[in-house]
Amino acid sequence: MQTRADRGHSPSLTAAHELTIDERHAGQRIDNFLIANLKGLPRTRIYRILRRGEVRVNKGRIRQHYRLKSGDVVRIPPMHLAHTASPGPPAPALSERIDKCILYEDRGLMVLDKPSGVAVHGGSGRSHGVIEVLRAARDAHDYLELVHRLDKDTSGCLIIAKKRSVLTALHAAFRHGKVRKRYLLLAKDRWRGAAREVESGLLRNVLSSGERMVRVDASGKIGRTRFVPRAPGDTASLMEAIPFTGRTHQIRVHAASEGHPVAGDLKYGDRAFNQRMRAHGLRRLFLHAVSLDFDNPTSGAALRVEAPLPEELRTVLARLGLDEQA
Numbered sequence: 001m002q003t004r005a006d007r008g009h010s011p012s013l014t015a016a017h018e019l020t021i022d023e024r025h026a027g028q029r030i031d032n033f034l035i036a037n038l039k040g041l042p043r044t045r046i047y048r049i050l051r052r053g054e055v056r057v058n059k060g061r062i063r064q065h066y067r068l069k070s071g072d073v074v075r076i077p078p079m080h081l082a083h084t085a086s087p088g089p090p091a092p093a094l095s096e097r098i099d100k101c102i103l104y105e106d107r108g109l110m111v112l113d114k115p116s117g118v119a120v121h122g123g124s125g126r127s128h129g130v131i132e133v134l135r136a137a138r139d140a141h142d143y144l145e146l147v148h149r150l151d152k153d154t155s156g157c158l159i160i161a162k163k164r165s166v167l168t169a170l171h172a173a174f175r176h177g178k179v180r181k182r183y184l185l186l187a188k189d190r191w192r193g194a195a196r197e198v199e200s201g202l203l204r205n206v207l208s209s210g211e212r213m214v215r216v217d218a219s220g221k222i223g224r225t226r227f228v229p230r231a232p233g234d235t236a237s238l239m240e241a242i243p244f245t246g247r248t249h250q251i252r253v254h255a256a257s258e259g260h261p262v263a264g265d266l267k268y269g270d271r272a273f274n275q276r277m278r279a280h281g282l283r284r285l286f287l288h289a290v291s292l293d294f295d296n297p298t299s300g301a302a303l304r305v306e307a308p309l310p311e312e313l314r315t316v317l318a319r320l321g322l323d324e325q326a
Contacts, residue, residue, distance in 0.1 A: 019074045023164045026070040027145060027171060030055065030062055033074070036122065041079065047206050049077060064206075070164075090128040090136050094118075098133045104305045108166040108298030109147070109159060113307040116155040116284045120146055134160065148174060148246065153264075156183070156289025156307045169297035174246060180293040183241040183251060184230070184309055184324075186286035186316070187260035188273045191237040195228040198254040202247045213267070214249045216257045223247040225254045231322040235276065236263060238322050251287065262287050263316075280319045281312070288313060 025033060034046045034055065053061040056075040057068070068074070097115065104111040114120065114130060121129035128136075134144050147159035147170045161167035173179050203220030205213050214220075224244040231238040237260070241251045252268045255261055261269040263277040263286040277286070288309055296303040309317075309324060317324055 014076075014079055016078045017076050019076065021068045021070055021072040021074065023070050023143065024145065025068055026072075026164065027167055028068050029064070030057065030066045030068060030074070031064040032121065033068060034076075038076070038079075045079075049079070090133045094128065095133050095137050098130060099137065103157070103307060104303070106296070106298050108163050109161050109170070109296070111292065111305040112158045112160065114150055114155055114158040114289075116153050116310070119152045120149050120158065130158065131160070147171070150289060151249065151252075151285075151287075153285035154287045154289065155284075155310055157181075157292045157305055158289070159292065163298075166297045170294070173294055173297075177244060178294060180291075181243055181289060182291045182293075183243070184288050184290050184313075185239050185241055185251065185255065186263040186277070186282075186313075187227075187237050187239050187255055188263070188270055189237065189260060190234055191227070191229040191232045191239060191260060195226060197224060197226045198258060199224040200254070200257065202250060202253060204248055212248060214247070214253050216253060221245075221247060223250045223254065225251055227255070227258070227260075231317075231324070233320055233322050236273075236320055236322070238317060238324065277316065280316050282316045283312065286313055286316065 019037070031046060031050060035043060038046060047064060049055055050064045054077040055062070057066065057072050059075070098112070098118075101112045101115065102110055103113050112130065119129040121131050131144060131146050135142070138144065143162055143164060145161045145167050147161050147167060150156065150158050159170060161170060170179070200216045200223060201218045201220035202214050202223040203217035205215070207213060222245065226242040226244070228240040228242070229237055230240050241255070243250055249268065252262050252265055256265070256268040261273065263269070264274055264282050264284055266274070289307065290309065291304060291306045293302070293304045295301070314324060
């Protein structure tokens with residue numbers, strides 16, 4: 001029998017060591033930092049060592065959602081890591097695709113129209129996400145950090161900071177509700193009535209596979225989303241969603257909790273509805289971050305960036321007889 005060692009994947013024992021966080025990694029969640037830096041270690045093991053307190057930051061225990069700060073000292077315990085090949089540079093086609101997605105850029109930030117199916121960062125079996133592609137394409141000394149995140153299958157507006165000061169300012173703006181995000185989604189069935197807000201506790205759970213799931217639970221952190229009908233239909237309704245909080249999978253879970261799951265949602269959606277929408281040409285999650293409004297830390301001026309609804313989603317609406325401009 002051929003073993004992993006025979007195939008060149010023999011694990012090696014690493015000694016405990018410490019890493020000091022610089023500005024490039026400040027603001028990143030500790031779990032994502034470990035996933036990116038402990039190549040060959042399964043996600044399940046990473047979450048286990050976090051739960052057990054084996055990873056320390058500044059000599060103290062931290063939770064998996066702790067956001068690193070510049071100057072933090074992270075202690076990594078001794079562990080076995082499998083040898084894995086370097087992922088190499090991003091594919092030229094992906095680099096070109098991301099470059100064409102830039103909607104706005106100045107000396108302090110850029111806003112992309114992230115494509116569906118492309119992760120914002122690497123890890124979990126993905127060698128390159130948006131941020132790795134951008135860093136590979138620019139000068140090695142350029143500062144580039146994600147300000148916020150979008151799910152892999154969600155498309156639309158994504159902010160990248162090009163300065164530490166801009167990252168800090170925008171994080172504060174998000175915390176204080178000064179960044180207005182607007183999404184378009186296709187929901188199951190006809191939306192009854194006018195616009196309404198959904199507010200509920202959202203509890204996250206990490207499965208043994210490392211997959212994140214969220215459910216409505218009073219013990220979870222409060223999430224609040226406003227849903228506005230744009231084009232109600234008998235089979236599906238085009239909706240606008242405005243999230244006032246930024247919980248994981250918030251819009252998708254809130255929509256499903258109201259009986260109107262998002263079309264193409266394989267995690268929280270309705271299988272029969274997804275099949276019907278597939279017959280209309282839908283091959284992805286119908287959730288798109290259509291616009292962002294915030295004060296630009298670089299200039300102090302109000303900035304609005306819009307990402308038009310992708311052509312493949314507009315085609316689905318046309319086949320359903322729904323008017324995007326309604």
